[in-house]
Amino acid sequence: MPDRAGRRLAVSLAGVALAAGLLTACGDDDNGAAAPSSSAGVGSTSTTAPSGSTTTSSAAPSKPAESSEPTQEETSKPVTEQPVTSPTDLPDQTDPETVPAPAGGARGKFLDKVHKADVTVDDEYALSLGTSVCDVRKRNGQKTAEQYAAAALKAANNGKEQPAAGVRDFVAASAVLC
Amino acid sequence: MSFKSRLVKGAAAAVAAVMATGLMAGAAEAKPSAQTWFIDSCGMPSQSGGGHNKVKVRAWTRPQNRKTVVLLDGLRATNNKSGWEDRTTVGPDLAAKGVNVVQPVGGYMSFYTDWNTPDNFSNQGYRYRWNCVITKSLVRAMDGHGLRGPSGHYAIMGLSMSGGSALMIAANNRRNFDAAGSLSGLPALSVPGMHTAIRAAMLFPALDGGTPAMNADAMWGPPWNVRWYENDPLAQVGRFHGLKLFLSTGSGIPGYTATPQALLNNPMLLIQGAPLELLASSQTHLFDLATTVAGIPHKTYYPVTGLHDWEYWRDAVWNAYHQGFFRA
Numbered sequence: 001m002p003d004r005a006g007r008r009l010a011v012s013l014a015g016v017a018l019a020a021g022l023l024t025a026c027g028d029d030d031n032g033a034a035a036p037s038s039s040a041g042v043g044s045t046s047t048t049a050p051s052g053s054t055t056t057s058s059a060a061p062s063k064p065a066e067s068s069e070p071t072q073e074e075t076s077k078p079v080t081e082q083p084v085t086s087p088t089d090l091p092d093q094t095d096p097e098t099v100p101a102p103a104g105g106a107r108g109k110f111l112d113k114v115h116k117a118d119v120t121v122d123d124e125y126a127l128s129l130g131t132s133v134c135d136v137r138k139r140n141g142q143k144t145a146e147q148y149a150a151a152a153l154k155a156a157n158n159g160k161e162q163p164a165a166g167v168r169d170f171v172a173a174s175a176v177l178c
Numbered sequence: 179m180s181f182k183s184r185l186v187k188g189a190a191a192a193v194a195a196v197m198a199t200g201l202m203a204g205a206a207e208a209k210p211s212a213q214t215w216f217i218d219s220c221g222m223p224s225q226s227g228g229g230h231n232k233v234k235v236r237a238w239t240r241p242q243n244r245k246t247v248v249l250l251d252g253l254r255a256t257n258n259k260s261g262w263e264d265r266t267t268v269g270p271d272l273a274a275k276g277v278n279v280v281q282p283v284g285g286y287m288s289f290y291t292d293w294n295t296p297d298n299f300s301n302q303g304y305r306y307r308w309n310c311v312i313t314k315s316l317v318r319a320m321d322g323h324g325l326r327g328p329s330g331h332y333a334i335m336g337l338s339m340s341g342g343s344a345l346m347i348a349a350n351n352r353r354n355f356d357a358a359g360s361l362s363g364l365p366a367l368s369v370p371g372m373h374t375a376i377r378a379a380m381l382f383p384a385l386d387g388g389t390p391a392m393n394a395d396a397m398w399g400p401p402w403n404v405r406w407y408e409n410d411p412l413a414q415v416g417r418f419h420g421l422k423l424f425l426s427t428g429s430g431i432p433g434y435t436a437t438p439q440a441l442l443n444n445p446m447l448l449i450q451g452a453p454l455e456l457l458a459s460s461q462t463h464l465f466d467l468a469t470t471v472a473g474i475p476h477k478t479y480y481p482v483t484g485l486h487d488w489e490y491w492r493d494a495v496w497n498a499y500h501q502g503f504f505r506a
Binding site for chain 2: 100101124125127128129131132135136139148151152155156158159
């Protein structure tokens with residue numbers, strides 16, 4: 001089954017590239033806040049509380065036998081889950097910050113091009129998939145975006161492969177969505 | 179009574195006491211056998227046998243246990259057996275240590291949520307209603323078995339796909355759950371690109387393993403649907419005050435399971451396991467930061483190595499146990 005193995009590897013590598021792109025995104029989000037490099041120390045076990053916290057560190061399990069060995073629950077650990085009342089400036093929970101839907105102009109342009117492309121897809125799904133494909137193309141390039149779009153369009157068509165040219169046109173059309 | 183007979187009686191009593199202690203210790207450590215329950219499926223067709231509209235549940239309980247945890251399965255959950263039962267023995271082991279374990283069976287790619295529509299990719303023909311199953315049918319069944327324990331609440335843990343689900347289920351059902359754990363979960367769905375990643379994750383099994391792809395849009399709508407926001411623990415971080423939280427993730431660096439032979443037998447262990455765990459790690463650390471900023475205490479377990487695999491999730495459960503996460 002060399003074809004199947006090759007395809008699995010290609011898809012896996014595409015997945016790695018996608019994950020890498022996402023990780024990059026995680027590191028510099030809209031607030032410019034990088035993900036913490038380590039909030040609890042490497043190989044540590046900790047209880048985190050912003051104030052009055054107790055952090056206990058212990059070596060990470062070096063052997064499976066150690067880590068999976070059920071022993072008595074530690075009942076003498078200090079309890080650190082006292083309520084904390086530090087005010088925060090978190091976003092208002094009643095004000096959703098979702099991904100914006102494509103604006104009218106971009107939406108129209110995109111759908112016009114998709115209607116001309118040799119692919120079968122309904123408008124609603126095309127818009128949703130288009131935003132993802134645009135994202136993948138921006139982060140991971142044309143080839144990965146085409147693999148992604150081909151898999152998604154195939155799934156949406158009862159497993160029927162879509163023509164390569166149609167998939168390419170779909171990817172090109174998606175550029176207006178991000 | 180002569181000295182001799184008093185001595186004999188005393189010795190006999192001592193032997194009896196020692197034996198009784200031994201028996202009690204044995205009883206305390208005895209692993210219960212698995213029970214199979216069938217609970218209402220909230221209108222879905224039978225997911226795993228047991229007759230009309232039923233979901234199978236496996237449970238390990240003992241009357242003297244003081245806490246019960248629901249363990250949710252991963253993206254590739256099957257209708258035969260939970261991955262927790264298939265790949266670990268935490269069910270009987272944890273129950274022998276005082277924590278009842280309940281494992282719903284099924285939920286392939288469901289994120290244990292109520293879907294917006296039936297999945298059109300797999301011609302599903304019905305709408306997933308797993309949130310209803312967990313928060314209503316399962317809670318009712320656990321209540322029926324008298325499992326609430328002294329705290330009056332249950333714990334819930336999920337891994338990978340279900341890590342964030344466990345957090346949100348607990349946050350939205352405070353009357354029933356007081357503790358939630360995410361193991362290699364994805365608790366920051368609003369990070370740019372996450373919808374794209376989840377869409378990919380739900381397509382991948384069709385290419386890789388021949389199991390059906392599913393449509394992420396059928397779950398919570400397109401990326402701009404408010405349900406993505408409502409189901410994102412990061413966006414809902416303020417709702418976790420007062421819950422006992424446990425977060426765990428590996429680093430993506432191959433750990434003790436990545437022996438040369440294991441990698442030779444299954445290269446995907448590394449090819450898939452490392453980037454998935456890296457993603458889970460970045461997501462978990464971001465949520466960790468958000469809970470810290472929000473002043474929400476939480477327990478963590480971040481081993482220096484670890485891939486996206488069951489051995490590490492088993493270790494995480496035991497770490498949670500040792501940190502008192504299951505204490506009533």
